[in-house]
Amino acid sequence: MGASQIVDPSRCADLFKRVRRYASVSDVELSIYGGRSSLTRFANNAITQNVSEEGFDLSVRVQVGGRTARATTNRLDDDSLSRVVAQAEALASIQEEDPTLPPMLTAAEQGSAPQLDRYCEQTAAMSAGERSEQVAAMVAIAGREGLNSAGTYSNGEHFEALFNSHGVARWHRETLAEASVTMQAEDSSGWQKQNYSSATRLDVRQLASVAAEKAVRSAHPIELEPGKYTVVLEPAAVVDLIGFLAADFSGLALLEQRSCLNGRIGKQLFGENVTIVDDVTHPEQLGESFDGEGVARQQLTLVENGVVREVAMARATAARIAKSELATSFARVRPTGHGFSLPSEGGEAAVNIVIQVPEGERKSIDEMVAATERGLLITRLWYIREVDAFEKILTGMTRDGTFLIDSGRIGRGIRNFRFNQSVLEMLRQILNFGHSVRSCGEEAFAMVAPAMRIKDFLFTEATRF
């Protein structure tokens, strides 16, 4: 049976019944997740790789008091189901009791999670031939401009079902279409990427044209001295920086004192113009409306006018925080529906980030450039890594379209810079925001984020191109 045959809640429920028959313990949870995805890849103006995969996993968790373990298989025969249950039970049995592990979630506790309509039949059904047509459109723009293009066009569908022996039953499915394109000239390049649940929203000609314009415009880059610059970060660059905060907005990270928010909850950490929420129901978000245990995902005000107000909390985390000194840091302590599947190393994370910008404060990128006497316009960042966990200093490179802003106008392309910048400091230095839109980079998950104009962004070295 392939993934296409089990993309159905009732079939998943039947599988849960089969799994339960093999269990000798009463607390059993089953996650089933998988789908189909296809990706056409091109480079040097030709398709170089073209793939399609279909599959799913059944992941069984058992719990005995304060002990829990998980085992996973992609086979549906009775022997495999029996084996996977036995493995989970054996792994649980060797543990010592963890007094902080809450009992398995009950249906009464799970909360109301909206069914989010994020599935598009047309997107799921796209063929390799249709993907080739989309690629051909991007390659044609490269040919017209005398550029060398590379990129991807992909489509797919994903489903996730979650059941447990206390009546929890969750189901989600969604589709995704994504296009990414890099246009290369002799000594310059440009890039664009976008994804949506519906392929009908993807405009590959627009993406390719913008990437081509960036490549042409940044030709023959000049070298600038490293230092602090006012920057206009396009949304993809913002996303890849802010994404590094997701694991810090975690109650378990605070309990374990590995978060950059240690001792900073409720304080004016960022500029007063910064408000960030976690909202899975936002129309530009994707993902399921429940967490790894089945808890309904709540909307969180992570940052309000620069003050950190809430963090994500799995059930166990919320229970531990309620009994700790941290409890007084928050207006309310509750499971927020952001927990990972158990057992879990990381606890939880805020992964449905929406950066809110008041209507009157939204500027276009052109307006932000015009307001900048001397600075840089940055398309994209690359190979971002954490240098300092507490000050949240990140390093990385600019890439595929980095421009000098001179006297309020976009000027020459520049050789790429390495930055070493505290994200905490960056969020105190925001001069302007753009419009918040669904945006994706390569280093973090997609989010709803605006372009930003930021002062004193630190570049420490330049590379040779």
Place this chain on the structure above:
Amino acid sequence: MKQIGDWALAMAVAHGASHAEARIVSERGRALGTRNGRVATAFEGESLGLGVRVLANGGWGFAATQELTREAIERCAVLAVEIAKASARVQREPVRLAAEPAARAEWSSECRIDPFAVPMDEQLALLRRIDEKLSSVAGVTLAETNFICRRYEQWFYSSEGSDIHQTRTITGAGFAAHAFEGDTIQTRSYPNSFGGQYQNKGYELIEELQLLDNAERVARECVALLKAPQCPQGRRDLVLDSSQLGLQIHESIGHPIELDRVLGFEANFAGTSFLTLDKLHTLRYGSELVNVVADARPEHGPGLGSFAYDDEGVAAQCVPIITRGQFEGYLSSRDTAALIGRPRSGGNMRAEGWARVPIVRMTNVSILPGEQPLSFDDLIASTGDGIYMETNRSWSIDDKRYQFQFGCEIGWEIKDGKLGRMVRNPSYSGITTEFWNSMDAICDRRYWTLWGTPNCGKGQPEQSMGTGHGAAPARFRQVKIGGAYGS
């Protein structure tokens, strides 16, 4: 499994494939871990499936399924051919493959103690003891331990007649202590960061790593870092431990020598390479002491890049990459080798599991140890003024693999040939070729370790792959230090 392969190949050829490969992969894995005494990871997993790669009308197609009925297998093969024909619609020239003789082989990596046969309670008990030792040191705010083992079994069949069955057993473990105080979070890991050490070995690796014996020392170093002075900035001589040098090799040699990057196939994601074709045999990559090979042969050691045949049926080879500082070779596949007129692939095509297509990958990309006897103590003693750094903390390099910056967990000043005071937040940066040309000393084979990097990311859709990197402590002259905290 042969029957599955035959069904797939026959159907692919019948539908117009000029070349077809069927890879069946069966994986089993176990992961255990603790955090502050709590079990944070307790996992067993298995996966079985088929990937079919074909050439049709000169284009590539790949399809994968876990449904192993004849009907599903044949449907998968037909889909692969349909995809290949769609590829051919946007093509400049048909794909050509460097010749490779058909192979029939059976191979397993060495595994003295089957890690799946060791009782799980024994494995977890070891982690608990390590966790307790870490937590017993005052100032440690988070102790974490982990253990993994995997068995990766693969059957490869091709329309050229190859029939290859390989099994690799992989084991890994490590731990870390974290401490938070005031305005700093510090971490120390053992034997390496990001999970520890991984090799193609059985449970014997765990015994060799002496995890418990090192727990208290590492935890104390972590706490000491809280009060240690900041690493100074400026140009200094730099001595790296072998694990950090292994990652330096990975990023600034292993990736830029991938021929698919050089030819632009990775331009949209992983990037390209400064090692354009004109650099082959002409570029002075490093000093005379820099000798680097990409060696997938099991005799190189139990690295994560060791195998008998790669995932398109090419025998494992030792490819000279840098010989006495001169750039001599790329990592290649059958199609990329053909594109630059090479008669044979270097045997570097690897795929993550059954659902992903093989791509050009590192095998064991290792710097060879010094030919002259040189101990670590002698290396330090011959360094007048510098910094010694251990264990990676951050790593970043540009998309042509030229300008890099690394941070390490811990450093010590070197003064007059002796290790001095501990420094925190050490980092260094540079340009790849300038850095390798500044290497003027490397320890001998006694100090050489074959490190495992378990999670190298590359490709679209992204694939994670284990690679091996042999390295010994080495010295680099007048490197830029401390730029990560630059002002």
